[in-house]
Amino acid sequence: MGIVVQKYGGSSLADADAIKRVARRIVEVKKSGHDVVVAVSAMGDTTDDLVDLATGVSPLPPAREMDMLLTAGERISMALVAMAISDLGFTARSFTGSQAGVITDSVHGKAKIIDVTPGRITQAIGEGHIVIVAGFQGVSADTKEITTLGRGGTDTTAVALAAALEADVCEIYTDVDGVFTADPRIVPSARKLDHVSYEEMLELAACGAKILHLRCVEYGRRYGIPIHVRSSFSQLEGTRVVNTPARPDQSSAPSEEVTMEQPIIAGVAHDRSEAKITVVGVPDKVGEAARIFEALADAQINLDMIVQNISAAATSLTDISFTLPRTDGQTAMTALARIQAEVGYDKLLYDDKIGKVSLIGAGMRSHPGITSKFFGALASAGVNIGMISTSEIRISVIVDENAVDDAVRATHTAFDLDADEVEAVVYGGTGR
Template identity: 50%
Template sequence: MGLIVMKFGGTSVATPELITRVARRILATKKEGNDVVVVVSAMGDATDELESMAAKISGEPAEREMAILMITGERVSAALLAIALNELGQPARAFTGWQAGIVTDSGSPLRAKIRRIEATRIREALREGSVAVVTGYQGVTEDGDETALGRGGSDLSAVALACALKADACEIYTDVDGVYTTNPRLVKDARKIRAISYEEMLELASMGAQVMQARSIEYAKKHGTVIHVRSSFSEAPGTVIREADTAMEAVVVRGIAYDMTEAKITVRGVTDRPGVAATLFNRMAQAGINVDMIVQNVSEDGITDLSFTVTRPDLKKAMDSCLLIQRDIGAREIVADEEIAKISLVGIGMRSHTGVAAKMFDTLACHGINIEMISTSEIKISCIVREAQAETAVKALHTTFALDREGDEY
């Protein structure tokens, strides 16, 4: 009937029993007459455990060796799943990223970008009637060095393979049955969204929603690959991620994301003159640090403060980089703050509706929540607040914007 790419996350393949269950689901899809390519993540928390082991040996392990370490988890789950399928009578072949022909750049071994996919061996397996089981999260450079595609990179592997193979469907299986208005574990009244635009999903993923990797959504949008996010543990329909339409734009706020993995750095008492910001953020770029939000205070007597946020894993490297240029930029002191959270409202309806920011700020004020930083785009408003107040903020905003009401989603 068609070619289906199915991706299963770590919770879906966390145990041998769950792997067998996933194999049965794949077999059912195959028996419907489909060719099937499967992408798998590492079992359960295997990637976190590998990272933790490395941290016990070195505070700053080399990225190349970390990439080689981190991609081993997916190989275990891919091999076991292929074994399970063969045990059920369905021929299956497991492929590593390089065997699948996923070629990446050589810029960052842990956050490599896909250049192209040479899926010759996968196509051969499909012609033989086998299910191709591919390790997610990894590829190989032109020079033969293995690379990782960044945390959550198995999503990107699946989307990229679906595009390269011109698949009829790309299904992402996880432990929730779709994309919700916010994390249903935090807000019990959160609702599943039937369809969401690439833009909205990209913003939610970038702002902390953990359903899918942001880079995978960018890739899907660029190539027009429709994604269906579903639960591994039920047959219920999930959430379709696709191009926006006019009906989607009627919803002002589609969802709320929160991120408690960021930290704030404040450069205090810096001279307010041209070139200071350039010097500071060039240093961040040279260190390979992604900067998120930036705020500069109003200058007083030629002196100002400049604050910006980075991910907590990058905090030490960012602070070290700042301290190296502290004298050059004339900063009085540089301080770090890890007790922050970012709360974001997302919706393409913001383009045509006014008052969203005012309503958000008023809600936070009514709950005694101070806003430390603000960032906006056409379809997003983000605020930095105290980490201890993040849960209160998300619940209050979810109620204020009526995201708990049926019938408001597309």
């Protein structure tokens, strides 16, 4: 009877009734003989409301104070969950990120966890309490300041606690039944995956599936924490993120951790949050491309796909295209404009009417022909491919924004991912 770590997002804690339902679920696990540690997000729209309050007093609030403000959200929800548990006759102790020993670096607004020292948690567990921890927050190692972990932070808190406590499992409760082969709003016949590997989940998260945050999956993989993504609104089994599931062409015997679905492909992800910038007419000399990417790095911009065309022999000029988050578009264009004279490029093109469609599966590693089947499906659906990027277990293409749905559906069908029956689910992102 080990420790179970659970995470509940804002949509699972929207109001008093939701909080009571979560408390009953927590108590059930405690009754079954496990110790329970729960990471919670802020209730429903609390974070948005707090951000509105901040912008009401200052257009550009200091990051330190923004963290101080936002961390009030989990403080409220964790105390309420503890109260609801107490009302069921069990005892609970809530702890802030700082009290729970979530130690971070000191980058306000997007701090990274560098250690977890869960002394107060283990003491409370030892005393028989259920432990509720504020997600999304920590305290900086050097300055002892309150920090927040940024988007998906509570998922990361949960997995980090599971690692520090050597928990049996980290259950991520959300408002959908698990991880699907595609967004069911686009592909009604999408199937829920029973198992998915860490690396597949990483690629899915990186390619636009909002169900689990990248950092949470990375943390889980590094420490080997089984993650179970499931709905707080049902008792159904969700999706278990585990070590690389055995493939049909591998000889290992199936175990409980091994998926029996034998998928070559885990799913089709899509992302409409990126934009594409093309730097036209870059002199094809050593160091020019480096100068461009240095300028973008200095502006703290994370690039995704990068393509450089072969230079036209007559001119010795080349074009460099890359994709980046739309929210960084303006910053990137400004940074590049500043170095135009120095680099001597011709002009900049900006396109945010694009979408990315990604095919992901650990099985594609050993299966030739995946790429041609993928591109064939897109061609049959009349979808034009803009840029291409691949990894060992992923192929991504940039297409026209309006072609994303067609591309996802055609790919999903081409790889036999469609379920026999359509499941009625709503696919949505988790809060923080």
